[in-house]
Amino acid sequence: MGIMSEFKEFAVKGNVVDMAVGIIIGGAFGTIVQSLVNDIIMPPVGLLLGGVDFSELFLVLQGDGVYATLADAQAAGAVTINYGAFINNVVSFLIVAFAVFMLVKTVNRMKRKEEAVEAPAAPAAPAEEVVLLREIRDSLRKD
Template sequence: MSMFKEFKEFAVRGNVVDMAVGIIIGGAFGTIVSSLVNDILMPPIGLLLGGVDFSDLFLVLKGDGPYATVVDAAADGAVTVNYGLFVNNVISFLIVAFAVFLLVKGINRLRRQQAEAPTPPTAPPEDILLLREIRDALRKER
């Protein structure tokens, strides 16, 4: 039973819950980045390069005839090197890496600001204030 109790304490600890939320949001962010790369960035880049669709750039290693798309090649059982999809994934990675860099940079800036901000002095406890009053009263009587 103690192992179950330890696991329960571990599972409900704040860090684990925060990590789970981060993983879920990260997965959703990955979907957004994939859409950004495939649907927003790559079409104009392809147009600038003469109407090239990066997702259809591939090299046939084994198979018959020219294929128009990767899907056609896969349907025919051809073995291909899909370097266009690799380029899309590299661009997705760079976007995610840059977004994480900006996030970490912002967090570090906030931490530095908090470290630089002086903490206001706390008021001494009442017993210390009372002892000081007694001390001052004794000094006046002398």
């Protein structure tokens, strides 16, 4: 089998297509989570912490002057550590990780239910007559 035919077989398998769909949906999900963090979760958290806007938290490492916003510092060419953006990304990661955990947990629960339905039933106990006949047979063999 040539390398092209092997690649074709690999590329058209259902798992590859499922993976591609998952990556596309994951990208869209990432956008939704980023909006959830930046627009819904972090503003109330910042308000509870005294009106802090996490996206504007930064530390100037090199640059002249005091900058009111991160955009001002970046426009002036200052070197900054944007720890507020890092906090937002950590919260985004935690949300995505929790969502994936819940998805995997649900899939595992569904698989266990399928396996329980598909599992063969334990063999039924032999009828009383069969047990009696076996005992007679075994006793005849001994004699």
